[in-house]
Amino acid sequence: METVFPLTTFSDLGLSQKVLSAVTDAGYTNPTPIQAGAIPPALKHRDILGIAQTGTGKTASFVLPMLTLLEKGRARARMPRTLILEPTRELAAQVAENFEKYGKNHKLNIALLIGGVSFDEQDRKLERGADVLICTPGRLLDHCERGKLLMTGVEILVIDEADRMLDMGFIPDIERIAKLIPFTRQTLFFSATMPPEIQKLADRFLQNPERIEVAPPSSTAKTVTQRIVATHDKDYEKRAVLRDLIRAQTDLKNAIIFCNRKLDVADLFRSLSRHGFSVGALHGDMDQSSRTKMLAGFKDNQITLLVASDVAARGLDIPDVSHVFNFDVPIHAEDYVHRIGRTGRAGRSGAAFTLVNRRDTKYLDAIEKLIGQKIEWLNGDLTELPPPAESYESARPKRERGGRRERDRDRGRRSDGARPDAEKAESPKADSHRHDMKSLDNPVLDETNAKADTVKAERKAQPRGQNTARSANRPAPAPAPANDDHRDRRNRYRRDQDDGPTPVGFGDDIPAFMLIAGKA
Structure with a gap:
């Protein structure tokens, strides 16, 4: 059930003066509902179970009280005081940026442990002592196995985007990490959706938690206009519909285009580039420096369109994204909530369009059931689609059409359906x-x-077994078998x-x- 909090200011939440000064410098005066509900019990060392829509300020809900609690004491070498687990490198880097912004008045050592970065550089930070350790589960376990970390000094554990952790298969890693941390720790658990599996996980990790639920689970922001666009099954038809849809948006400032597969991200990126769009790509197979550079270019408005996999769907704080396009309908309905949550953040308006073909109807039904509402069609549903263009196949190069077997079959038939080989077989002259x-x-x-x-x-006239002059210097070849x-x-x-x-x-x-x- 949604918790209602009275309108308040940050100064009423019990934060330290250093934190309040940094928040004021950042331009914030009133906390969001999740911040107003989570910060006071977190300052009292209570476990927190926070459920809120993406884009409602969940990151500050644990960053601000952690900064206040960390003002007392210092970390020792290789023994971090707090641990924050994130599902992706981008989210981990974003949390580190929040600590630098709100902790500018503190002298805290912050260590970021993510893949794609040298172990040596990370080891040097750990040797100085880390007050705040922000990491992905895999890289954290790598350091622990190398004997570079001792987790017995962790006072606060934060598990962010818990439902995404479940989807990415990190739950066994989190269970291993939890065994390395003292049982007396304080645990802050945040998620935008709360499926039954996550609820069971929260019950195992949390001790008498304060449940903060400021929006119905898996709900979408009311500031986002959602529409469904009908399209045919072929990828080239979907790409054409997407291009027309992008050009039709008069208020488009920038947009994230989501695909289900990394291969589709690369194909769509090349297609939009060929058609003159300002576009970049972001997916999990890119090295960390390329991902960071691409994301920075999109945030700085050097790139208008960002084609991405679901690595960009969770928690990335790009405040002013005007549009989201789902080139592929997400297979998991919860991912839809996170994808469209990239727009309409912090009270801004946004638009989300999802391309749907006949094969996607079951996924669309699951999404509408999850969010509890019907999504309107933009220009008619699938039954009103015009027939696909027949001239496209003949205009495409042969290498872009069907496979080799299909091309061979097409070449082997005439327009009347007969095979040219049959005509040749009927001709005695052709059979010679x-x-x-x-x-x-x-x-x-x-x-x-x-x-x-x-x-x-x-x-033929020579007797059998007699050798000619040509074969006098070598034995006669063996006769061929009767069945050869x-x-x-x-x-x-x-x-x-x-x-x-x-x-x-x-x-x-x-x-x-x-x-x-x-x-x-």
């Missing part, structure tokens, strides 16, 4: 020896063929042309062109 050298108007080949006919007649008629017919022509000295290395099968006499 297609490689008959006598049919060629070439005197050299005619002379060679005459010699071949003479040799063939002599071989196909091989005998295949090689008969080449053997019949063999009326001269045997070239070294060719054996019995001598190409006919080797027997053509050269010009004097």
